[in-house]
Amino acid sequence: MQLDWPILSVLIWLPILGGGIMLALGDRGVVLGRWVALLTTAATFGISTLLWVYFDSSTALMQFTEERTWIDIPGTLVSTYSLGVDGIAMPLILLTTFITPLVVIASWTVIEKKPAQYYAAFLILEGLMIGVFAALDALLFYVLWEAMLIPMFIIIGVWGGPRRVYATIKFFLYTFLGSVLMLVSLIYLYQQTCNAGQCSYLIADFYDVPLDQNVQIMIFIAFMTAFAVKVPMWPVHTWLPDAHVEAPTGGSVILAAIMLKMGGYGFLRFSLPITPDAADTLDWLVISLSLIAVVYIGFVALVQQDMKKLIAYSSIAHMGFVTLGSFLTFELMRVNGDPRGAAMGIEGAMVQMISHGLISGALFFCVGVLYDRVHSREINAYGGVVNTMPIFATFAVLFALANSGLPATSGFVGEFLVIIASFRADFWYAFLAGLTLILGAAYTLWMVKRVIFGAVANENVAGLTDLNAREFIVLGVLALAVLALGLWPAPMLDVMHKTVEELVQQITAPKL
């Protein structure tokens, strides 16, 4: 809006172009290729900070909008290349551009097999993910949403662990199955927007479509299948531990930090505003599933032997807060007409998404650091790491504490907001959600105790070398971000405040 050049298009296409260059260079120019990848992702992050600088947080309108004709065949298919961000999408885009360069740095020397394709896959994936958050046209959104699966499928399948084929096919089929039903809903909504032969795939036009309750429920369920698989919510979460365990470090980081957020984003952008009445009717379902995720999956995390699996289950539990916070709205409005509480729940969900993106990403990086040295993810294979890797141990403990919701870290802010909002709705929601403070601390700190503290467990651990400069930069930057958001979350909350207020108003106005 304030910028006179198409910043969002640049953010989407720059990494994809970089990926194309990487593929063309091939493995011959791998040294050059790494720098191309780093420069591209760093430049993308640099440009994306302009979004923050020029963002106008006094409005809920879409900003930095772009609109171009993409497919314009009246009567058959009309879809526009339409981009824009609001207070919900912008922080998620920043998260994406922030994490991807770290992934490139972290895998600088680790990847030996086909490195050019590895970086290219991440670059293309970055462009597509930014596109998903920026798309204002549902068809464009869907195309990017699905296209994103292809690089991730390749990343897990080529550079993953021993059971990578099983994991990646499971990942692909689960997500694909979830998405196709959403596609049917999107087409249906498109056909409902038709007015005098003019139809539109714009998400904003979907908001105005009048839908009766039964149709809303069908559409809500179709959307929910897509987003619940992505989040993932219990009981469709089983692909995630597999995918996380088998994926290479970079893949796990992107998956946990960004791709899971798309489910939460989808609920806020599609489910709630398009089918508010169905969401009102079925909010008990989402809330129950979220609480099951928080409590039950928390217990499951407790017994894991594999560090990556533990973090994966912890992700599911933490993402339960996102869905819980988003769907508290109705209860709050129904019981005591409390728009401030509702906004607090949604803002809590948003903060939780950003914060979980940073923390889970950081934890996967930490496991990656250990795995690169010892080639084991088993908790039993470690013990007393603090003796040989003191700097690493400092970071690992910090992120572990953040993961268990320690005040002054970003992990605290989101959970706190959501728990406060649940208190306003129902004591028992808050009670169950609050269990996470105990469970989260239990499984994370117990893992830390077994891996980091104690006496040196074996020769492998005795021979460990501490962080190198590259790893230090990655973890250091993440630690700064986690602390910054924990100590001073106000700037982030300010950015989303107006948008969330508007969203609450929109979803509590019945469509019937």
Next chain:
Amino acid sequence: MSSWAEMGGQVAAAEAFVLTALCVILVIDVFLTDRSRWLTYVLSLLTLAGAAYMTVRYGVQGRVTAFDGMYIADPMGDVLKLFSYGTVAVAFLYSREYLQRRGLFRGEYFILALVALLGVMVMVSAGSLLTVYLGVELLSLSLYAMVAFDRESGIAAESAMKYFVLGAISSGTLLYGFSIIYGVTGTLQLDELAVGVREVGASNLGLIFGLAFIIVGIAFKFGAVPFHMWVPDVYHGAPTPVTLFIGSAPKIASFVLAIRVLAEGLDAMVASWQDMLIALSVLSLLLGNVVAIAQSNLKRMLAYSTISHVGFILLGILAGTNEGYRAAMFYTFSYVIMAVGSFGMILLLSRSGFEADRLEDFKGLNRRSPWFASIMMMLMFSTAGVPPFIGFWAKLAVIGAVLDVGLAWLAAVAVVLSVVAAFYYLRVVKLMYFDDPTDSHAIEAGGTLRTVLSANGVAVLALGVFPSALIDLCARVLP
């Protein structure tokens, strides 16, 4: 006798040209030695170029009939014909090396293919049930011969026999259906038939009886379940260039057969044929996708995948609206582009004495050739209907058409089964990218095949990112 021009024959210039040219090539070929056989190949390609010129030169803006209504020229027909020339040309370009390596580089392949193409053209422009039948037979008889054209191959002979026997029965069924319709309405002309059916009433028992036979015939030509038995055997048994050819222009013929007969001639009976097509299409989607999972031979897998795609094309047609026909047309185009590319990949990897038609022959292709692995990957994802490739838009169009006529359950069934389909396409990607190669031979294929196949792969992506032009084309010829 009225003259050719008086009957409006110039609109059929392309057909006349192809017929003349193929007779000339047939005669020339007799005098060629094996070393100068390339002349047949070049002349065949020139014939296609000439036919394209004729079709464009005598192209029509609206619907024009000729030969007392036996022949229809319309923009849809012109586009379908041009597309057929293109795919046949691509099939020729892909096939040359394979045929040369196996001593099969003979005039028959090209001449039979041109006759088959003529059959497709006649079907595209058919204005009467008789013309339809003429086209069907021209096409089918040449296909039977093409399948058997590798005389040394037992499996080819077997599948040709199977194809011929079943094909003859289906042609008979089709003809029987036509005759019943003729008996009830007293006309063979498609436009008169549309009027005749309304006069008799669409619920006339005789008409429905005839319709059932016609549907069986059409389903057979398409390869829809339960009339699909010939598809896997023929795809598997025929030499790969022939399989490639069967996957190209004849699919357009099946599409146009359904459009001309059902949508134009029997449009008043839509309620009857819609139900029949729903059954055929759901069965095709189900059986095609599920059985494809069990295949270890890529040609057989693609055969079953074809069956499932036929299910999708039928979904478009059974919507019974112009939107549906457009979607089916778009689906046919995109299917043909993808099928030609996939069989092209098999030809690319084949060498003398090595067919490359088993799934495991694709193992580790990414190590051997990242470029062609990526092309095959794009083809597979596109066929699975994953954006941003052309196959996605085809599925989108068809599902949109089905939803528009209120058959939401059918749309849901179709998309869920397409997830089943994704599994076996993913397996090919898995073999190429995740597994190590078992075969270290360099790819032998020459420049033409590489270039055209690359273009084919890029087209799948480019048309997927910018689908406007192709969608617009379909929308314009089927307003």
